[in-house]
Amino acid sequence: MTAGGADTGPSRGGPRTLGFVIVPALVVAAVALYPLLYNIWISLHVNNLSQADGEFAGLLNYRNVFAFDDFWSVLRTTLIWTLGSIAVQFVIGFVAALALDTGIRGAGVIRALLLTPWVMPGVVIGAVWLAIYHPISGLLTEVLGWFGADGVDLLGRSSTALPAVIFANVWKGFPFWMLMISAGLRAIPSELHEAAAMDGASYRQRIRAVVLPGLSTVLALTGTLAFIWTFNYFDLIYTLTSGGPNGATSTVPFLIWQTSFQFNRLDEGAAQSVLTFALMAVAIGSYLRVSKATAR
Amino acid sequence: MTGTGRSGSARSGNARSGGALSTAAGRRCAALVLGVLLVFALVPVYWMVSSAFKTNAEIAALAPTLYPHHPTLEQFRAVLAGGALLRSLGYSAVIAGLTTIVVVVLGSCAAFAVSHLTFRGSKGFLIGILFTQLLPQSAVLVPVYLLWNSLGLTGTGAGLGLVYLALYLPVAVWMLTGFFRGIPLDLTEAGRIDGASNVRILWSIVLPIARPALAATAIYTALTCWSEFLLALVLLTSNTTTVTVQLAGLIGRHDTNLGQLMAAATIATVPPVVAFFALQRYFVAGLTIGTVKG
Numbered sequence: 001m002t003a004g005g006a007d008t009g010p011s012r013g014g015p016r017t018l019g020f021v022i023v024p025a026l027v028v029a030a031v032a033l034y035p036l037l038y039n040i041w042i043s044l045h046v047n048n049l050s051q052a053d054g055e056f057a058g059l060l061n062y063r064n065v066f067a068f069d070d071f072w073s074v075l076r077t078t079l080i081w082t083l084g085s086i087a088v089q090f091v092i093g094f095v096a097a098l099a100l101d102t103g104i105r106g107a108g109v110i111r112a113l114l115l116t117p118w119v120m121p122g123v124v125i126g127a128v129w130l131a132i133y134h135p136i137s138g139l140l141t142e143v144l145g146w147f148g149a150d151g152v153d154l155l156g157r158s159s160t161a162l163p164a165v166i167f168a169n170v171w172k173g174f175p176f177w178m179l180m181i182s183a184g185l186r187a188i189p190s191e192l193h194e195a196a197a198m199d200g201a202s203y204r205q206r207i208r209a210v211v212l213p214g215l216s217t218v219l220a221l222t223g224t225l226a227f228i229w230t231f232n233y234f235d236l237i238y239t240l241t242s243g244g245p246n247g248a249t250s251t252v253p254f255l256i257w258q259t260s261f262q263f264n265r266l267d268e269g270a271a272q273s274v275l276t277f278a279l280m281a282v283a284i285g286s287y288l289r290v291s292k293a294t295a296r
Numbered sequence: 297m298t299g300t301g302r303s304g305s306a307r308s309g310n311a312r313s314g315g316a317l318s319t320a321a322g323r324r325c326a327a328l329v330l331g332v333l334l335v336f337a338l339v340p341v342y343w344m345v346s347s348a349f350k351t352n353a354e355i356a357a358l359a360p361t362l363y364p365h366h367p368t369l370e371q372f373r374a375v376l377a378g379g380a381l382l383r384s385l386g387y388s389a390v391i392a393g394l395t396t397i398v399v400v401v402l403g404s405c406a407a408f409a410v411s412h413l414t415f416r417g418s419k420g421f422l423i424g425i426l427f428t429q430l431l432p433q434s435a436v437l438v439p440v441y442l443l444w445n446s447l448g449l450t451g452t453g454a455g456l457g458l459v460y461l462a463l464y465l466p467v468a469v470w471m472l473t474g475f476f477r478g479i480p481l482d483l484t485e486a487g488r489i490d491g492a493s494n495v496r497i498l499w500s501i502v503l504p505i506a507r508p509a510l511a512a513t514a515i516y517t518a519l520t521c522w523s524e525f526l527l528a529l530v531l532l533t534s535n536t537t538t539v540t541v542q543l544a545g546l547i548g549r550h551d552t553n554l555g556q557l558m559a560a561a562t563i564a565t566v567p568p569v570v571a572f573f574a575l576q577r578y579f580v581a582g583l584t585i586g587t588v589k590g
Contacts, residue, residue, distance in 0.1 A: 020409035020413065020494070021409045021410070021415070021421060023402050024403070024421075024425075024465055024466070024469055025406075025421060025424075027402075027466070028421070028424045028427075028465075028466055029424070030462060034439065035431075035435065035436045035439040035440065038439035038443070039438060042438060042439065042442065047442075092333070095329055095333075096333050098326075099325075099326035099327075099333075102322050102325075102326040103323065104323050104327060104330070110330050110334065112572075112573060112580075113338065114333060114334065114337050115572070115580075116337060116338065116341060116569065116572075117340070119568050120523075120565050120569065121523035121525070121539075121540050122525055123523075123541075123544050123564075124540075124543065124561045124564050124565050126544075126547070127344070127543060127546075127547065127557050127558070127561040128340050128341070128343065128344045128558075128561060129340065130547065130552065130554075131343065131344065131347055131557070131558055132340060132343060134554060136356070136358065137355055137356060137357065137358075138360070139339075139343050139360055142359065171336070171337070171340065175337070179580060203322075232434050234434060234526045235526070235540075238529075239544055252434065253433075256434045256435070256437060256438070257434065257437065257526065257529075257530070260437065260438050261441075261530055266438050266441075266442065269438045270438045270439070273434065273435035273436075273437070274435075276434065276435045277431070280435075
């Protein structure tokens with residue numbers, strides 16, 4: 001893999017290079033390939049702590065996933081959770097980054113403070129919002145009470161549970177967008193702003209004509225990463241609602257965990273994982289297409 | 297949200313100056329927006345900390361109090377009693393620390409090779425690394441659990457650390473490569489002409505320059521390990537767990553003691569937040585460099 005390249009470079013490379021990358025290369029191969037292949041194998045066999053473990057099952061597990069696990073409705077919930085979180089995180093992160101970019105005094109300190117939610121562990125954030133949403137002594141419950149809505153159990157009602165969990169996730173995730181967009185803003189040449197200002201462009205026009213196009217690479221990358229991370233984010237669902245009430249907040253990773261480790265259906269959990277892999281491949285594929293299109 | 301809308305329609309848009317919105321009016325607008333966002337970002341944190349210092353009676357009161365009227369350490373005492381939380385803190389610290397060291401060492405080697413030793417397949421290697429980033433963690437769960445079970449690695453810190461190593465090493469290589477690329481090839485070539493070995497070049501030329509990058513990568517890896525929950529939940533047993541699993545264990549469906557939960561949450565937050573604020577300058581730069589350029 002590396003030794004062949006030794007002669008082409010000027011005294012670089014060579015067999016010794018192998019030593020520097022062999023472990024990471026193996027790790028990458030192991031992380032990328034092994035779970036995918038093993039998952040497929042598990043999903044085609046029986047594995048549910050029964051006598052029949054290890055027998056070939058064909059596509060039975062996949063059939064069960066679609067027949068009994070409400071996979072489509074869980075997938076729908078997951079997409080609402082993911083896209084809803086990302087959209088609001090983007091808007092808040094974008095506004096924050098623009099505000100920080102004005103040369104306001106103390107921008108560094110403010111940015112660090114705004115990053116606090118993102119640095120906190122997900123389980124801690126779940127605990128915090130559990131307290132804020134608490135139907136009796138929660139802060140938000142009290143605030144809602146001022147407007148005449150007494151003792152609302154936001155997490156306990158199917159209609160409000162998902163928005164409430166999304167809101168907590170927006171709180172956690174908007175700083176990441178802010179950070180990435182801030183970095184992207186700095187990469188936009190100031191001549192572009194000057195030229196636009198010279199042409200008498202309003203602030204809004206400049207955002208549309210200079211800032212957003214200048215951010216397209218960063219936004220595509222951040223959007224893809226955020227999509228995959230949010231899609232797979234387990235901690236908040238587990239701590240805030242455990243997928244409830246009545247499955248209203250059950251997302252794909254929660255379903256995989258529940259199927260595999262609460263119901264001991266590791267085979268069906270593997271089938272769900274394989275389906276998730278396939279979905280992610282589509283997401284990655286569309287990112288590559290978008291990034292190629294914008295590069296052109 | 298009203299604050300954000302206003303900033304968009306601000307008259308300051310007609311500004312002539314360079315950067316977007318860098319006028320006095322624009323800055324006033326920005327100050328308003330940032331003020332609102334700071335409240336949004338920090339009130340929940342304040343709520344956690346202040347609740348941790350309230351008595352049970354005060355927390356259960358129908359009208360929540362803005363600050364602890366009778367500040368007490370009773371919640372901290374209760375949640376630390378028995379030592380399980382302390383043990384899990386130590387456990388998390390050891391796993392995060394050791395994983396971080398190994399990740400930074402192996403990551404530096406790989407990033408050095410990719411950025412300064414051209415080798416066939418280096419591009420494929422980097423693409424493979426990006427690819428692992430895009431894989432869903434929940435989908436790794438079942439195969440890793442089954443394999444670790446058959447290897448006897450479930451329930452051990454080493455087993456969990458190995459999974460973290462596999463998951464976070466690619467990120468570290470990506471971040472470090474972004475930095476190492478900024479180090480001129482002339483510098484490492486000069487070392488080579490002096491007869492230095494690759495290891496020596498990495499150690500005495502590259503790493504000293506890359507100290508901020510190492511700090512950023514280390515803190516990112518340590519924070520991620522400290523915060524990780526799902527794999528720890530699945531791969532560890534209940535008597536030796538990490539702090540996140542211990543914390544989640546305090547959440548009951550109907551009988552959660554909010555005061556104790558907030559005290560434990562505060563304790564679990566202190567290490568990452570302190571580490572972050574101490575090193576945030578490196579952190580912010582390190583996290584975005586590879587992404588904006590790549």
